[in-house]
Amino acid sequence: MSALIQAHSLHKIYRDNHAVNDISIELQQGEILGLLGPNGAGKSSCLQMLCGVLAPNQGEIIINGTDLLDQPNQAKQCIGYLPDKPPLYPELTVNEYLNYAASLRRIKKSQIKNLRELAIERCGLEGYSQRLIANLSKGYQQRVGIAQAIIHQPDIIILDEPTVGLDPIQIIEIRKLILELGAKHGIILSTHILPEVQAVCSRVQIIHRGKSVFNKNMQELKQSNQILLRLQNTPELSVISNLTGVDSAEQASEHSFLLAGVNLHASLTNISRHCVNNNWGLLELTPIENNLEQIFINLTSGEDTHNSEQVA
């Protein structure tokens, strides 16, 4: 199955500011990609290029097998986009607005009502459909924005900071909605809230100063090559270092060691058996998970980001 989005080496230049510099983005069906980055990193520009709002200065974007720049209308049909500020008309009611959004996506008149009801239900807008958008709170306006993006049931949903300005309960609901949608569609969401990415995303791409500096699956990301070993009867450090699978070891405290090794996880059972056989009194054997926050700070705060692709 081909990817939903294949964007290769995108460039966007605003006068003297190289906002997006050679970024490639891929999205598969059923994947939720989190686009992370500090403010002004180029996230929004990337997303806007992916849905045709901005034209890239250089690069190629294939949406569902269609070139976005050659056949924009066909490609845009598969995209639902929520910009950083929901694109609403405050003077319309929710129903009127969603009808308009659906008609812009060339949905047949006969289907509009059903799709609208579905979108309203999914975004928890029941009971608000006759209200003027201007009179809705920010959280509900955000929901209308999301409803607009999913009304035509696109394969790809692009959400630019979808939970900004929402209260904690709404944030949880929106995350639930994103997870629900992510099962059937491909979703890209940009944010600078790290727990959000950890909660919903299956893959993370970090952008810093217009460059992609990190791109990994959530699973891969968490897996580090380190484990913590805590023993009752501590042997010599050299004995520990010589265990199979351990490339290096250091004593973290009186009773614990920090082991590192490329194939460490494969030899976990071996290590535990060794501990028991030698009567070291195994207290703890914990794989250390990488912390997204740590990775993010490492990648985005340092001045030198050239070699950071290999980090972590």
Next chain:
Amino acid sequence: MILNIALRELRSLFLSPLAWIILGVIQTIMAWKFLGFIDYYFSIQADLIRIKDTPGVTDLVVAPLFDFSKVLLLIICPLITMRLLSEEKQSGSIKLLLSSPISMTEIVLGKYLGALLFFIFVILMIGIMPLSLLSSTDLDMGKFAAGMLGQLLTISAFIALGLFMSAISKQPVNAAAGTFGLLILFLIINIAGNATTEGNNFFDTLSITHHSIQMLRGIVNTADIMYFVLFSLGFILLSIRQLDAQRLQS
């Protein structure tokens, strides 16, 4: 699709007080002026009888009324057209249009049509006034129709210019100021031509006044119609290009 955008535009317009205020103000001022012209007609009616080939009520009431309406339309047009694109840019709602499977041409034509429909309504309301004279006198319907056509063509040109100014500015107010200035320039540019004997043809050709005045006299000239069509088409094309260029730059 174009119609969808136009109808949404029209709907938003009528949901805001602006459209109603404009309609009310135009109707009041035009009615006042209409009354004035009729009054004037009555006052000179006695003298008219003595003149051979006297100008009729169509020349003395309808034509000046339509001529005056051009000034009102000039003032009002920027207020309506300024919002068309720059407000959407300001509020960010243009991103909905840009990310939808529709072309720039459809967006611009939809916006244009929306404003045009509103002004067609305005012109019809103005046209009803002289038609009320039919109950007591005969009108030269040919001249009346030519006058209405002239108004329609004039406002089409106004809207196209306003749309373009709205496309190039980020704030609606700037668009309004720009439209206002350029429209006045296009109305009075033939004054420069009249001052000099040489080359006045050129400035006349550019002027909106020069082309619209003929139709008030009942003369429908293909050259005049083409002027308005090309004027409107030109600014519509520029608007489309401008939107496309902004997608590449900003």
